Amino acid sequence: xxxxxxxxxxxxxxxxxxxxxxxxxxxxxxxxxxxxxxxxxxxxxxxxxxxxxxxxxxxxxxxxxxxxxxxxxxxxxxxxxxxxxxxxxxxxxxxxxxxxxxxxxxxxxxxxxxxxxxxxxxxxxxxxxxxxxxxxxxxxxxxxxxxxxxxxxxxxxxxxxxxxxxxxxxxxxxxxxxxxxxxxxxxxxxxxxxxxxxxxxxxxxxxxxxxxxxxxxxxxxxxxxxxxxxxxxxxxxxxxxxxxxxxxxxxxxxxxxxxxxxxxxxxxxxxxxxxxxxxxxxxxxxxxxxxxxxxxxxxxxxxxxxxxxxxxxxxxxxxxxxxxxxx
Ligand SMILES: Nc1ncnc2c1ncn2[C@@H]1O[C@H](COP(=O)(O)OP(=O)(O)OP(=O)(O)O)[C@@H](O)[C@H]1O
Numbered sequence: 001x002x003x004x005x006x007x008x009x010x011x012x013x014x015x016x017x018x019x020x021x022x023x024x025x026x027x028x029x030x031x032x033x034x035x036x037x038x039x040x041x042x043x044x045x046x047x048x049x050x051x052x053x054x055x056x057x058x059x060x061x062x063x064x065x066x067x068x069x070x071x072x073x074x075x076x077x078x079x080x081x082x083x084x085x086x087x088x089x090x091x092x093x094x095x096x097x098x099x100x101x102x103x104x105x106x107x108x109x110x111x112x113x114x115x116x117x118x119x120x121x122x123x124x125x126x127x128x129x130x131x132x133x134x135x136x137x138x139x140x141x142x143x144x145x146x147x148x149x150x151x152x153x154x155x156x157x158x159x160x161x162x163x164x165x166x167x168x169x170x171x172x173x174x175x176x177x178x179x180x181x182x183x184x185x186x187x188x189x190x191x192x193x194x195x196x197x198x199x200x201x202x203x204x205x206x207x208x209x210x211x212x213x214x215x216x217x218x219x220x221x222x223x224x225x226x227x228x229x230x231x232x233x234x235x236x237x238x239x240x241x242x243x244x245x246x247x248x249x250x251x252x253x254x255x256x257x258x259x260x261x262x263x264x265x266x267x268x269x270x271x272x273x274x275x276x277x278x279x280x281x282x283x284x285x286x287x288x289x290x291x292x293x294x295x296x297x298x299x300x301x302x303x304x305x306x307x308x309x310x311x312x313x314x315x316x317x318x319x320x321x322x323x324x325x326x327x
Pocket of ligand 1: 011012013028029030048049050051052053054055056057
């Protein structure tokens with residue numbers, strides 16, 4: 001469905017030098033030698049810190065930008081050369097922008113989109129009815145887009161992107177700014193779209209809740225390079241984050257002193273100990289119980305936010321063999 005082979009994109013920018021009008025040219029390497037493939041029916045998360053190259057990649061996949069080098073194929077087409085043909089096969093939603101007409105009721109916007117994509121009237125009616133039900137659009141179909149809440153507008157944008165029944169849906173921050181209820185509606189819809197209709201989805205987001213809920217596989221880009229391509233569950237193994245032992249002692253005392261662990265915080269009888277990934281938790285707990293008057297112990301695994309933050313910072317071991325990592 002998506003094939004990206006050794007793709008790079010550089011931008012030439014002119015920067016003013018000193019006080020004069022002279023501007024020096026510099027090159028920003030936004031994407032460097034990126035390769036990945038997405039199969040039909042996959043739901044893949046695309047992650048990376050600000051400025052990593054995510055939007056640039058998406059723009060190359062949708063034909064808005066042409067790669068400086070490398071090869072891109074989406075639905076078997078060359079996006080920058082066959083942009084119109086590709087537009088009929090894919091749907092794109094940018095959370096920060098709308099494709100809807102601001103002053104028109106949502107229903108009219110969706111009718112105009114039908115004409116744009118030349119969807120046959122009967123097929124459009126059926127699809128609109130289906131999407132109206134799934135996205136709960138009925139209460140605001142006749143409201144001008146500018147009066148819609150962010151959550152309602154996003155549901156409208158999703159309907160607009162899916163009216164022509166695309167094989168691939170590319171999403172850029174679809175839940176940005178949404179409250180928990182709207183977010184849950186959008187997530188549930190995307191999950192059904194992928195599992196029941198088989199639509200392939202590439203999801204770019206900073207919201208790791210979206211990724212955890214929806215994507216088995218993630219691609220992580222950092223400084224323009226692909227840093228990880230694999231299952232979300234295996235990311236933890238790759239990054240090897242520290243764990244935290246929360247120890248409740250019988251009474252407040254000096255910091256716990258044991259090999260392998262380090263006290264990172266204390267509050268009365270409670271102390272937080274950093275436990276390196278490689279340490280044997282059972283041995284540490286046994287030593288604690290033997291030497292201290294312990295009331296309670298809890299072991300906290302790093303959550304996905306910490307794992308990804310650690311990957312972005314680069315303090316992880318890429319070099320271990322057998323990992324799905326492209327350094
Ligand atoms: N049109 C452009 N001209 C010059 N530089 C650009 C242009 N578009 C992007 N860049 C630069 O390319 C790099 C990657 O930008 P990109 O927008 O792809 O990042 P991103 O991962 O989408 O970031 P964010 O999460 O903040 O949206 C950045 O350094 C950015 O400043």
